[in-house]
Amino acid sequence: MIETQSLCKRYGAFTAVDAISFKVAPGEVLGFLGPNGAGKSTSMKMIAGFLAPTSGTAKVCGFDVLEQPLEAKRVIGYLPEGAPSYGEMTPVEFLRFVGDVRGLDAAKCRKRIDDVVGRLQLESVLQQPIDTLSKGFKRRVGLAQAILHDPQVLILDEPTDGLDPNQKHEVRGLIRSMARDKIIVISTHILEEVHAVCTRAVIIAQGKLLADATPAELEARSRYHGAVSLTCENPAVLREGLQRLPGVAAVEIDAQDGRLTVFPRPGAALFETVSDFLRAQKVDFSELQWEQGRLDEVFRQITTVPAQREGARA
């Protein structure tokens, strides 16, 4: 279990992280979402024991990261932002060094290095100085060191940053495959990643935790949740008829692609009503869809309103 209680970080009068409390259980992948400067990396650094909180506590597998730093660090694998490492070393030298620091014996270290090199497809760059690697390979070396000792807890700050689409896919698969028996926290700006790997997400803005929910619960907060959208030849002609149907709150036509969206009143289920109407009107339509909700819209809703309301953080 990871458990933070009123975790705070202040720099002078500026509050970077403001009383954040949450728990993460084994088997969960918690996504940390938030705009630039929200406090995600600062929170992760405090949980990983790399930055002392101004106040509040963080416990990892029962170990307080301040009071029992070695025990806590032993169970944590941490990928910091930017994946810093020793640039003059090759990946294999760096991984041997990390294995040594982690106290792995020679045989176990070799076995683990083989495993992580295979998982992160590092074979082709093993003998090349890390400084000369591309951003994506540097990131993969960073991930390799984080998982080398097969830790119970993984704290990964933007693990797919800088990776190409194929690698993003691979790394998301890797995170999912490790999720079953580990506790994983990842930060990301990519909302599709939340769907791809996270079982739960917290949204942070201006240092405050503003939401803690499953991706589906977050989507249910979207005005698009339960909306029905479709493409047809002449959407403007249909608008008035659709607007009069029971349960319909609004009908909108996208200015760019002409797609028509019918929004429900609270609690109304529209799919059948809309499809019956279209058939009765003999409308030639395509791509009739029930919408789950849009995370990007919910993210904007949650992260922009408080910013405007509360003004600057202090």
Ligand SMILES: Nc1ncnc2c1ncn2[C@@H]1O[C@H](COP(=O)(O)OP(=O)(O)OP(=O)(O)O)[C@@H](O)[C@H]1O
């Ligand atoms: N050492 C420091 N001194 C002063 N302010 C700092 C320091 N480190 C971080 N901050 C500020 O704390 C705030 C939170 O930073 P943090 O890096 O945690 O944000 P983030 O959510 O990870 O952002 P991003 O998505 O851009 O990586 C930012 O406004 C940052 O400028």
